[in-house]
Every structure is written in C-alpha cells, then in structure tokens.
Amino acid sequence: MLTCTVDTQFGRLTLREEAGALVSVSWGSAAREDASELLQRASLQVSEYDQGARQQFDLPVRIRGSAFQRAVCDAICAIPFGDTCTYGDIARALGVPAQAVGQACGANPIPIIIPCHRVMGAKGLTGFSGVGGVETKVALLRHEGAAGLLI
Template identity: 75%
Template sequence: MAQCSVSTRFGDLTLTEEDGAITALRWGRAAQQDDTPLLARAALQLAEYDAGVRIKFDLPLRVAGSALQRDVCAAILAIPFGHTRTYGDIARDLGVPAQAVGQACGGNPIPIVIPCHRVMGAKGLTGFSGAGGIETKVALLRHEGAAGLLI
C-alpha cells in the first residue's frame, strides 16, 4: 500500500494506491509519502480539480465492499460535474431502498474522486462523511457551480 498527500482548499487529502488502483482518499496527511506513477497522476488530477481545470477524474479505482457498495459508487461516478442526484433517484435506478444508498454513499472509500458530495436528500442538503461535514460538501458543490442546487 502506497500513499501520498495533497493540500487542497478542501483540506489535506491522502490518496492510497494498492495493486495499481486508487483504493482510498482520506482527509489528513499520510505519515509516509510514496512516489508512484499512479499516485503522482492522482495527485496532479486532484490539484487540477482544486484549481478548477478538471471536471472528471481519469484514474483506475477499486472500491472494496459489497456489490451494493460498488453499484452505488458506480452510480455516483455517473453524476456529471456541477449536477446532483438524490438518494431516491439512485435507489430507483438500482432497485434498492434509499437508506441503503445513503449508507453506501457514507461508506464511499474515495470521496471527491467518486463524488458522493453530489448526492442530496429528497428535501435538499444532507450530511457528508468527509472532514468538515456539511460545510465541506457545500464547498465542493459551490466549487462545481452547483450552489443554486443547495436550496
């Protein structure tokens, strides 16, 4: 397992690579900084996203967990930059309860890259599992120009 950290307006972020895929993104700095081609590419893409010049990530990802976890993450990946969907929308598409989608969204191991901040509740803004909670979710949505969707 290799890790590297990137400083962004959303906080310090640590990327984890395992067996040629990004497997995690966490808030905070890693104690050890590794230099692999994939981590360098991922760090560059995060910096580009932070600078407002990247709207989609192009990285090999591996989501651990159940088939539902992987399916929800795949559905979240399909939400375009600057747009949102609801837990209910994704639940209908997958044929599962909205609560299960919410749990899977909260368990997203690679936030920002898998943009769970783009998932809203039926009545609007909901929580966020990343550092800073709802404030970070709002900052990410504003960064993507989705601020009008927050009301």
C-alpha cells in the first residue's frame, strides 16, 4: 500500500492507495511517504479543497466492504458541496433503517473525499469519526458554508 501525508487546516491526513485507487484517508502521519501519480493528484486535490479552491474530488476510490457500505458511500458522494442531508434521507432512498446508515457513515474509510461530514442526524449535528469528533465535522461544514448547519 502506498501512502502520503497532507497537512490541512483540519489536521494532518494520510492518504492510502492500493492498486490504483484511494482506499483510505485517516488523521495522522504516514509511517513512510511514497510517490505515485494518484497520490500526487489526491494530495493536490485535498490541498485545493483545504484552500477553498475545490468543491468536488475527481479521484478513483475503492470501498472495501459490503454492497450496502458502497451504496451508502455513493449516496454520500451525491450530497453537493455546501449542503447536508440526514441519515434518514439516505435511509429512505436506500430502503434501510437510519441507524444502519449511521453505522455505515461511521465506517467510511475515505472521509472528506467521501464527505460523510455532510450527513446529519434528524435533530442536527451528530458525531464524527475523524480526529476532533464533532468539532472537526463543524469545521468542515463551516468551510463549505453548509446551509443546513445547526449549531
């Protein structure tokens, strides 16, 4: 697995590539740094997002997990920059319980690029699996000017 680290206002992020696709984004430093065309492109796109110059990512990703996990990630990717939706919205679209969607969001292996921070609870903000928890989620939503942000 190839890795690189990108410093952002949301913390240091480690991007991991396997077989030509991003497979994870996590907070913290990589044990080693690798170079690849995809990691360079991903690093640039994350930096552009961080600087407010990018609203969408154009990167190949691979979700390891069930068809359900991939369906939830696809639904999350469809949420436009600056918007939010609820776990219930996604659940209704997929015909599954909202709690299952919440668990799948929490298991998202590629946060920010698959923007699970845009998914809210029925009554507003909920947890976030990234470092800093809900505070990081709020920072990401503010960065995007999310209209549905309830604080």
